[in-house]
Amino acid sequence: MLVQRDLQKQYTKFRLGYLWTIIEPLGMSMVLWFVFTMLLGPRKLGLQPYLLFLSIAILPWWWFTKGIAQSAQVFQKNKNQLRISTLPTELWILRVLLVTMMEFILSLPVIGVAMLITRTYPGPLIILYPVGVVVQFLLMYGLALTISSCAVVVPDLARIVRIGMRAMFYLTPVLYAMSNIPERIRPFAALNPVVAPIGLYRIGFWPQEHESATHYVISFTLCAIVLVVGILVFRRLEPRILKEA
Amino acid sequence: MARVHLTPTLESVVQFEKVGVRLPVRQRRRGGGRRDRLRRMAGEVTREEIWNLRDASFDVAEGEAVAIVGHPESGREALLRLAAGTLIPDEGVVRRRVPVVPVIGVGRALGRNYTVRQNIYLVGGLLGMTPEMVVERLPKIVKDSGLEGMVDKYLGDVPGRARGPLAWTIAMATEGRAYAISEAMVVGDPTYQERCWKIIEAKRADGVSFLVTSERPAHLLRFCERALLLDNDTILADTTVEDALERLPLLKRHKHDVGLAQEELADEDDDELL
Numbered sequence: 001m002l003v004q005r006d007l008q009k010q011y012t013k014f015r016l017g018y019l020w021t022i023i024e025p026l027g028m029s030m031v032l033w034f035v036f037t038m039l040l041g042p043r044k045l046g047l048q049p050y051l052l053f054l055s056i057a058i059l060p061w062w063w064f065t066k067g068i069a070q071s072a073q074v075f076q077k078n079k080n081q082l083r084i085s086t087l088p089t090e091l092w093i094l095r096v097l098l099v100t101m102m103e104f105i106l107s108l109p110v111i112g113v114a115m116l117i118t119r120t121y122p123g124p125l126i127i128l129y130p131v132g133v134v135v136q137f138l139l140m141y142g143l144a145l146t147i148s149s150c151a152v153v154v155p156d157l158a159r160i161v162r163i164g165m166r167a168m169f170y171l172t173p174v175l176y177a178m179s180n181i182p183e184r185i186r187p188f189a190a191l192n193p194v195v196a197p198i199g200l201y202r203i204g205f206w207p208q209e210h211e212s213a214t215h216y217v218i219s220f221t222l223c224a225i226v227l228v229v230g231i232l233v234f235r236r237l238e239p240r241i242l243k244e245a
Numbered sequence: 246m247a248r249v250h251l252t253p254t255l256e257s258v259v260q261f262e263k264v265g266v267r268l269p270v271r272q273r274r275r276g277g278g279r280r281d282r283l284r285r286m287a288g289e290v291t292r293e294e295i296w297n298l299r300d301a302s303f304d305v306a307e308g309e310a311v312a313i314v315g316h317p318e319s320g321r322e323a324l325l326r327l328a329a330g331t332l333i334p335d336e337g338v339v340r341r342r343v344p345v346v347p348v349i350g351v352g353r354a355l356g357r358n359y360t361v362r363q364n365i366y367l368v369g370g371l372l373g374m375t376p377e378m379v380v381e382r383l384p385k386i387v388k389d390s391g392l393e394g395m396v397d398k399y400l401g402d403v404p405g406r407a408r409g410p411l412a413w414t415i416a417m418a419t420e421g422r423a424y425a426i427s428e429a430m431v432v433g434d435p436t437y438q439e440r441c442w443k444i445i446e447a448k449r450a451d452g453v454s455f456l457v458t459s460e461r462p463a464h465l466l467r468f469c470e471r472a473l474l475l476d477n478d479t480i481l482a483d484t485t486v487e488d489a490l491e492r493l494p495l496l497k498r499h500k501h502d503v504g505l506a507q508e509e510l511a512d513e514d515d516d517e518l519l
Contacts, residue, residue: 080353083331085371086249086344239333242326243268243294 029055049118057174063104065165071096071144072151072158093144126204136197139223142230149237190215193222249330255342257304258454264301264337267294297323310455312465314489315475321458325425346421351412357401372419382418390414423454
């Protein structure tokens with residue numbers, strides 16, 4: 001409905017720069033790949049081929065940071081619209097998430113390129129890829145609800161989130177695999193809701209290397225908790241959001 | 246999920262029952278973000294909220310035009326927003342039988358970076374029109390706001406004086422059965438204003454309800470038959486427009502600068518990643 005329309009509207013902006021949606025992650029993957037295979041060559045990081053391994057996780061991660069960073073400011077940015085909007089307030093968040101998701105989907109050909117370059121093709125478990133997208137979307141929805149409503153009360157939050165996202169990037173197995181983490185602290189690494197969707201993305205290519213079931217359980221539970229918390233926080237703060245508009 | 250609930254069985258169009266809302270106090274002078282934060286640490290700036298409207302109870306009947314008379318900070322805008330459902334009360338209930346279209350700064354919701362067509366879709370959608378309705382009414386909106394031939398121009402390139410009429414026409418095109426209007430009852434040059442009057446007076450005659458505030462007493466006198474006089478967050482009287490306007494100068498102005506103020510946030514670049 002309206003989201004679609006909003007999307008279309010955003011789209012017209014993107015179409016001019018569609019190429020950029022591809023070039024940016026591709027370039028970034030290349031740089032990281034170069035750094036981690038050529039420069040730090042001997043220490044094996046992640047799984048092979050590394051280029052593919054990297055681009056598979058980095059695209060959704062891109063979506064994740066963009067979506068969350070933008071939703072932190074969504075209510076401040078759309079003040080004027082919010083003031084006359086008779087539509088559900090959540091729509092603004094959904095809109096941000098959907099637009100960033102479209103960007104993510106449009107940049108998927110990068111993975112195709114990486115597959116061609118490395119001549120690695122996925123197994124049947126690739127069907128879990130869309131599941132990962134859904135899980136990530138729900139997780140982001142919960143997180144975005146929490147962050148965007150709290151950002152209304154604490155305006156500094158938008159900046160904190162940015163720093164937080166950067167820290168998360170290194171704490172999440174994007175550049176490396178779960179198996180790179182020392183056995184001892186692995187369960188703690190799984191205390192990260194993003195682990196689950198990323199695991200789902202990779203499972204199609206490296207079925208034998210997939211994260212252990214306990215990791216999935218921990219991570220999924222966290223996703224669910226984040227979602228529930230998000231909905232609750234948002235309900236509490238919705239009057240406040242409107243007041244600040 | 247929907248924010249605005251309707252009560253189809255309600256007898257009046259809008260009903261306020263002991264409604265109150267608190268709004269955050271805004272400091273009149275606001276420096277940049279850092280200075281603001283420093284002041285807050287120093288305890289100079291508080292994030293307290295004060296009552297902007299309390300214990301408001303009234304009914305608006307079908308086809309009635311009610312003027313909300315009061316000083317700018319008396320809570321009149323909050324009252325309109327509560328009626329439209331773009332603000333949620335802290336106490337009491339607001340019931341409405343039909344959606345109330347908020348005509349409260351619609352012009353500000355228009356985006357310069359979108360084309361006229363996109364703006365119509367956006368604002369129309371915000372005000373409750375479905376895409377089909379927009380498609381159907383688009384030609385008429387464009388014609389009535391005098392923007393023929395500029396549909397796909399960016400709004401920034403369209404003469405500034407066309408924005409008011411555009412916002413106004415979109416709001417009226419929603420064909421709502423109730424409106425909450427702040428300031429812009431009629432817009433544009435005098436001839437255009439006359440047309441606006443015709444349109445809203447026709448709506449009145451058709452049984453559409455209105456809640457109106459305006460800095461121009463003449464507009465209220467011409468259009469409304471009933472007035473709510475607001476003083477420092479309470480409804481002082483439910484009376485005729487003449488009476489309310491006469492008593493208004495006797496009321497003290499509000500000392501606080503409460504919520505709903507204009508303040509633009511600098512657009513920050515959020516494309517920074519990693």
